[in-house]
Amino acid sequence: MSKITIIASVIASVSLLLALMYGCVWLLDRKARAALAFTFEALSIVIAVIVELGMMYSTTPQELGEWIRWNQVPVFMRTAALVAFIYFYFGTGRLWLMALTVGSRLFILIASFLVEPNFNFSRIDSIAYTQILGEQVTIIGNAVTSPNQWFATLSSYLVLVFVADASVSLWRQGTPDARRKVIVIGGVSFLSWAVAATYAQIMVYQGAHLPVLLSPPYLLVLAAMTYELSRDTLRASRLARELRASESRLDLAASAAGLALWSWDAKADRLWVSERGRALFGVSRDESLQIGQMLSMIDAEDSEHVVRVWRVAVASGAEAETQFRVRQPDGGIVWVSARGRSELDAAGKLVSVQGVLRDVTEQQRQRREIEDLRRELAHAGRVSVLGTLSSSLTHELGQPLAAILLNAETGELLLKKPNPDLEELGHILADISRDDRRAAEVIDGLRKFLKSREMDFVQMPVDSLIQDVAMLLRSDAIVRNVQLECTSEPGLPLMRGDKVHLSQVLINVLMNAMDAVASQPSGRRHVSLHAASDGNGNINLTVLDSGTGIDPVVMTRIFDPFFTTKATGMGMGLSVSQTIVQAHGGKLWAENRPEGGAVFRIRVPATS
DSSP: OOHHHHHHHHHHHHHHHHHHHHHHHHHHOTTOHHHHHHHHHHHHHHHHHHHHHHHHTOOSHHHHHHHHHHTHHHHHHHHHHHHHHHHHHHSOSOHHHHHHHHHHHHHHHHHHTTSSSOSSEEEEOOEEEEEETTEEEEEEOSEEEOTTHHHHHHHHHHHHHHHHHHHHHHHTTOOHHHHHHIIIIIIHHHHHHHHHHHHHHHHHTTSSOOOOOOHHHHHHHHHHHHHHHHHHHHHHHHHHHHHHHHHHHHHHHHHHTTEEEEEEETTTTEEEEOHHHHHHTTOOSSSOOOHHHHHHTBOHHHHHHHHHHHHHHHHHOOEEEEEEEEEOTTSOEEEEEEEEEEEEOTTSOEEEEEEEEEEOHHHHHHHHHHHHHHHHHHHHHHHHHHHHTHHHHHHHHHHHHHHHHHHHHHHHHHHHSSSOOHHHHHHHHHHHHHHHHHHHHHHHHHHHHHOOOOOOOEEEOHHHHHHHHHHHHHHHHHHHTOEEEEEEOTTOOOEEEOHHHHHHHHHHHHHHHHHHTTTSOGGGOEEEEEEEEOSSSEEEEEEEEOSOOOOHHHHTTTTSTTOOSSTTOOSOHHHHHHHHHHHTTOEEEEEEOTTSSEEEEEEEEBOO
């Protein structure tokens, strides 16, 4: 076997091996576009070697012309691959110049198969021979250069313009890494392409009888690309090791904080959960875990909410948090708090989701205990309120009962007459029925008010709530000689809440207001409750008093538990009231009025 064939085979083999290697890199990572461009660059060298061997061993002018025609294939591949590699690896370069360079070379490729003998020559009359490495090879003898060759020359030097432009743009970034790339890739590519392009023009224009050997200069470009890509591969390997070490440290820190890590690769549909997170779902370390399987372990009552939060987070790319129950294989329940953030690509498609998990079972148990204590405390507050109102309530019940007794005795007297007045008896019975309903309403209101229960959120009219509160406080206001006015704006929307608990809030605030005006002269003891819409989907309940106002020092603490300015107070009324309002999604706060007195404002959402 000749030396030329051996050298050519080695060059082709090495280029093919590199093409296979970096083709696999691109298959594993489709974002590695520079690796794909390098693959075609290496393949173009393989094809160029085959074509150049064919030209060197041609026996007729026609055969040589045909091989020159086919030489446009590796030239086109080499041109497109080089400018694509520069564009993707440098991240610079003008797209229009890249398109012009590749487009011009594509035109030459197509045209070369439409004219005879090829795009470079109008005709080849004869062949000649020369010696390379002691072996005779074919060269162009007498030939006429095509008048279109200027276009091929321009296309070749457009590559140099593109490489120079992209290199200058990268150099201006000023980083050591960028400038190294310019020197290694940009410099070698520019010089190698300039040498090869100049050599080709000299050969075509018959300035010298030279063999067609264009692949050796491009080996330098291939070597420079291989060096840079290998360097990147080694750096990526080092970064991967550092990332694994960082993940290990992060997992340790998260575990120390009671957190578990998880991530989901959307494209590969691959879920990773740290060992602590797997324990939350009752999954062993070696057992595979899919996102669908993970969702199926969530309690049925919570799964719909979790999926809804998941979809919103994925669509927005924002951070989201939710809590749910996980059913363990042994039948136990674990409360889990999940927090995560999604990552979207430039097209807005989901790439991945990362987050943390935390066992909040103990916190949920404590929250339930606090809720139970709050409910019992609210009940105790209602009992305390009714104790304060006992004399007033006795009067409230005594009036209808006394009226019932009086009407019943009157009816008995009428019935003893020979001709009783039936119409009068009808009025008496109607009065008895009315007073009975009034007493029943008071008793029913007291029964509901005293009942210890969880909040029952229902839609209700605001004026009904105002009337019930006014009924319970009317007698107490009379005893205290306080002018109590309870009104509501007409046409208010319904509100969603627990009537008993909201009544407790209003009674607490109104009784505090009546206490605040107790020191005022009897004619200046005014307390009012007014309900109105704020125009933003909320109901405002405003309690005004004509007292002396709230001391600024006291104002900062009036909602604190166990803080009171009353000698016999527990300091829980306003604290419980604020908790109830917040449970309704509302707000309770206090202010001093400029004209004197205080105002308590309660804002709760209306039904939509």
